[in-house]
Amino acid sequence: MSALQIQTMTPAQVEWAIEQAAREGWNPGLGDARCFYQADPEGFLLGLLNGRPVGCISAVAYPEDFGFIGLYIVAPEYRGQGHGLALWQAAMARLQGRNVGLDGVPAQQDNYRKSGFRPATRNIRYRYLSPGEQPSPPGFIPLEDVEAATLAAYDRQVFPAPRPGFLNAWSRCSGHRGLARQVQGRLQAYGLIRPCREGWKIGPLFADTRELAEQLHTALVAPLPAGSPVFLDVPENNPAALALARSRAMTPCFETARMYTGPVPPLAVEKQFGITTFELG
Template identity: 45%
Template sequence: MKAAPTHRLQRMSRTDLALALQWATREGWNPGLHDTDLFHAIDPRGHFMAWIGEQPVACISGLRHGVGYGFIGLYIVEPSFRGKGLGLAVWNAALEHLKGCVVGLDGVPEQQDNYARSGFDLAWRNRRYSGLGLGPRPPHPRIVRLAGMPFDSLAAYDRLFHPEPRPAFLQTWIRQRRGTALGWLQDGELRGYGVRRACVHGHKIGPLCADSPAIAEGLLQALCAGVGSQETVHLDVPEPNREALALAERQGFVPGFPTARMYRGPRPHVDLARQYALTALEIG
């Protein structure tokens, strides 16, 4: 590959990140309507953009989730500038920012070999599923609004599914505009939770975590009940959870494109057996 043309790298402002998410929309990734502030707050110093003159040409997010874990997403090069080394430039900036961390990503399979050359190993595959809302339905008596329950119980439950605690992120994720965050409360304990967010096209559900397939099904139906029957709903399902794949298909969701979860460094332990949908491909 030729040396990258003269460019400068700088950390993204919120305005720059909004542009990066517009690029993600163009790529068909369908980000959330309010992802700019949510993603920026995770790690304000972890979003990078390459510029040639006054033109932005490439972007990436390398987000620190706590001390020892990071995640790469929003890795995009403007089409007319691809193959010029600019992607490698932002890639290296993100990895430098995440130095000392175990690093994860959700990449398209055709890029898996490229990520492997940077030391990433395949952990599992995910599958995007898409369906339709259910329209209004009566609520299940065990389903509660997450914002109205003790936050510590949610933070402790979420820790089973993420390599590092993320309380600040959860506080904003469950309260985002045009979003819905529901929990399953049984015998005074949180036994599952899920979040739906409004996206450019339809809605996405993630994360969706539950102690049993029945609880996951109840939460999925409740989250879909807040969406019109002609509106689309998407979720990214980890393929090792066969119950999650069966649930999506039982609810009429159709499988779409795959992604590959990869890690550089020791694979973190997360409870995939109880994880029915990932939070978001851009942030892990």
């Protein structure tokens, strides 16, 4: 049997990885590949047999000694042959010395524990159908109008490391719609909605208060046609976020556990109403 060769992905190969995620039912965003790549162009690994891609994993290295594992997929016909383990070992070697996070599905959480990961909280994916076009609450501006330093400073309260390259790509990607509330230069909330293989995903949804999060959520979905599927990934350790999801009659449809190899990063959990992505944190 040929040995698996592991190499860094090109942007086109990240598109291949996103296609595998779609086949797994993960419902990726239409612009995810080009945005994810900006987080760390060296952080996406591809496994090949005789030049044919058979598996992938992302091992994104963020500043301040943080890393994140995602997009861990082996094509079904190549599973059970050790290729997944080889990809996993390469990813963890790349992030050696960092506090590494991931969002683990329930079936794999015991395996992640064996690799030194410990659960911090559940992230619950909620789904509902948009009510139809409605007036948008006033006071929100396009996310791309927020100064990069202001956005980065707010985001750093709710994410374990700086991610300016990703934020720039995420807020400006074609099809993405980001909004923010800023008062006298101070950012109070920001969020983004993006088109996916099915419907739309909101992520992130960050706000100083539940009231602001509610208004931002309404503004993000306001232009959608009635009956559009909308998904929001809610951290269970923020009760106000769970209350928001339930107040909109959202239905849980999927869950992960946010896990880390090191200490749980000190984040403003009360401002997290929806995480950005399961793939990058």
